[in-house]
Every structure is written in structure tokens, then in C-alpha cells.
Amino acid sequence: MHHAQHRHSQHDGHDGHEQHDGHDGHGTRRWPPTWPRPAALPTQPLVDTAWLHQHRGAVVLLQVDDDSSAYYQRHLPTARPIDTFDELHQHVHRGPVHRAGFEQLMDAKGVRRDDHVVLYSAGDPTHAAFAFWLMRLYGHPRLSLLDGGLRAWAAAGHPLSDQVPTWPGPHQVPAYTADERDASLIIGREEVLTRYVDAPAPALVLDCRTPGEYRGSEHHQLDVAAEQHRVPGHVPGSRNLPSALVLNPDGTFKARSELLALFASRGLAADSQVVLYCRLAERSSLLWFALAELVGHPGARHYVGGWAEYGSLIDAPVTRGETSVDHA
Numbered sequence: 460m461h462h463a464q465h466r467h468s469q470h471d472g473h474d475g476h477e478q479h480d481g482h483d484g485h486g487t488r489r490w491p492p493t494w495p496r497p498a499a500l501p502t503q504p505l506v507d508t509a510w511l512h513q514h515r516g517a518v519v520l521l522q523v524d525d526d527s528s529a530y531y532q533r534h535l536p537t538a539r540p541i542d543t544f545d546e547l548h549q550h551v552h553r554g555p556v557h558r559a560g561f562e563q564l565m566d567a568k569g570v571r572r573d574d575h576v577v578l579y580s581a582g583d584p585t586h587a588a589f590a591f592w593l594m595r596l597y598g599h600p601r602l603s604l605l606d607g608g609l610r611a612w613a614a615a616g617h618p619l620s621d622q623v624p625t626w627p628g629p630h631q632v633p634a635y636t637a638d639e640r641d642a643s644l645i646i647g648r649e650e651v652l653t654r655y656v657d658a659p660a661p662a663l664v665l666d667c668r669t670p671g672e673y674r675g676s677e678h679h680q681l682d683v684a685a686e687q688h689r690v691p692g693h694v695p696g697s698r699n700l701p702s703a704l705v706l707n708p709d710g711t712f713k714a715r716s717e718l719l720a721l722f723a724s725r726g727l728a729a730d731s732q733v734v735l736y737c738r739l740a741e742r743s744s745l746l747w748f749a750l751a752e753l754v755g756h757p758g759a760r761h762y763v764g765g766w767a768e769y770g771s772l773i774d775a776p777v778t779r780g781e782t783s784v785d786h787a
Contacts, residue, residue: 504752508615519574523590529581533619565635569626579605589744598638607711646760657696664697667737673699675779689770692779698725702742705749736762
């Protein structure tokens with residue numbers, strides 16, 4: 460899904476839900492219209508290593524990982540590092556970096572508004588997918604993800620480097636100006652609760668965690684003791700689609716036809732209004748990229764609060780122990 464038009468929030472902290480309770484006066488859920496699909500932007504959302512090798516001098520490369528240590532060991536030549544948790548999230552409040560912080564980050568990385576940015580990860584591609592979603596959220600127009608990331612680049616025999624390149628500083632390029640958050644890409648907890656809990660079609664909630672997390676029988680391996688107050692389980696009515704299923708064993712994305720079949724097996728229809736969530740918004744970004752950018756489905760929105768938020772809410776409905784589909 461490409462965005463030349465935007466539904467603007469009223470302030471930087473807008474979480475993507477509209478300012479009503481999601482019901483009409485008779486208690487019936489009202490759904491937003493299908494989000495428009497503007498004309499395609501001049502870049503493909505997914506590029507392979509051959510394309511990047513040919514065009515590497517015309518793009519800005521950003522390596523996005525959970526921390527930057529892998530970058531300093533080896534990276535694609537000219538790439539600049541981004542640390543997911545230190546740079547793409549707010550430091551005081553929970554949630555994705557706000558608009559001003561995003562602009563400051565782009566300035567710090569020497570990224571201009573008209574640059575074609577190619578994102579990749581050294582390991583888990585969910586981090587690059589989260590950065591892609593965030594840059595879409597703030598309207599960066601020319602954006603691609605490297606299929607297979609650093610692993611694919613190295614496997615193709617292309618060079619890697621441990622030298623940190625120089626790039627333009629904040630005062631050497633025009634100050635970056637981001638759009639307001641695109642409300643067609645993000646959803647907040649109130650709208651999830653009022654419109655999507657146990658809701659019939661066209662609502663479709665996809666839980667991108669593992670089957671065990673979805674059933675409530677296990678915790679994520681990185682959960683810490685302070686987070687164990689969350690109840691296990693899933694949003695009632697949600698369907699489990701572990702994000703890893705959109706990838707081939709080598710870490711590249713499955714073909715569009717395979718992705719269509721995968722999403723259809725979880726109930727996707729042409730008019731589905733889809734909400735995707737995981738624990739902390741990284742894994743669900745991978746599924747969002749596959750659905751919105753590769754399948755091209757409009758109306759795919761990211762619940763960035765995820766289970767870290769939902770599972771901590773007082774009196775929020777939770778289902779445990781059910782599996783809506785087989786886990787192929």
C-alpha cells in the first residue's frame with residue numbers, strides 16, 4: 460500500500476483512532492471506508508541484492524537492528540546504523556518516536572526527504588520492517604526493503620565493511636520535514652476495544668506472535684520479570700498468523716501468490732479492515748509489510764501497543780487456550 464494521500468492527526472501524539480466510540484446511536488459498529496490506494500510511488504517496496512548492487516550509489520542505506528553492535532562488526536558499504544529501541548521509540552513515553560523526534564533522527568542520519576532509502580537488517584528482518592512502517596507513517600515517499608537483508612547480500616558475494624562511513628551532518632542538508640502521522644497505518648487501544656474485539660467481518664485481527672503466546676501457554680523469551688503482570692492469551696476473535704510464516708527459510712519473502720493464500724487462510728477478504736499486533740510492534744511490522752506492501756491490501760493498520768499494552772489493561776476481554784487455525 461502506497462500513500463500519496465494522508466489522513467492527518469491533530470497532534471503528534473495521535474495514536475491513530477478516530478474520536479468516537481466506533482458505534483452508531485443504535486449500538487451497531489461503524490467501519491471506516493476502505494482507505495484509498497493512490498497511484499504507485501516511483502520505488503518498489505521490495506528490492507533484491509542484484510538491484511541494490513546496480514543502484515547502490517543512488518540510495519541511502521540504513522541498517523536497522525535491535526542494537527547497533529552488529530553494524531560495527533560488518534555492514535553494507537556506505538550503510539548508516541539505526542538502533543530500533545534507542546532511536547525508533549520514544550524515550551520517556553511508550554510508543555513509536557513522535558514526529559519531531561523522527562525529523563531529528565532523519566537529520567542526524569543525513570537523510571533528505573527526497574532520498575531513496577533502502578532498509579535492511581543484519582539479522583531479524585522485523586527491525587527493518589518496523590523502520591519501513593515508521594517511515595511510511597511519516598510520509599517518506601521513496602522507500603524500499605532489501606529482501607533477505609545482510610545475509611542475502613553476503614550470500615550473493617557482495618562486499619561487506621567494518622568501516623563507519625561519513626555522511627552529511629544535520630546542518631549540511633535541508634532540515635527534514637515529515638508529514639503528520641498517517642492514520643490509515645496505525646490504530647490505538649480504544650478503537651481496538653470498541654471496534655475489533657470479537658467483531659464480525661469486515662473486521663479481521665491478526666495476532667503475529669507464536670502459537671504458544673497466542674494460546675497463552677508460554678511467554679516470549681525476552682519477557683522480563685517486570686512484564687509478567689500481563690495476562691497471557693489473545694484478543695477475542697483474533698486469528699493467529701506467526702510472522703515467520705511470510706518468509707522463506709533463507710529469510711526472503713515468499714512469493715505474492717503464497718502470501719495471498721496464507722492471508723486468505725486466516726480469513727482475509729477484499730473488504731477486510733485488518734488490525735495486526737504482536738508483543739512490541741516488531742513482528743507485526745513484518746506481517747504488515749507483507750500484507751500492505753507486497754499483497755497490496757488497503758486498510759491494514761498496526762496496533763503498536765500490542766500485547767505489552769493490551770495484556771496489561773484492566774477488565775479488557777482476553778481469550779486463552781483457543782487456536783483459530785492450524786499453524787502450517
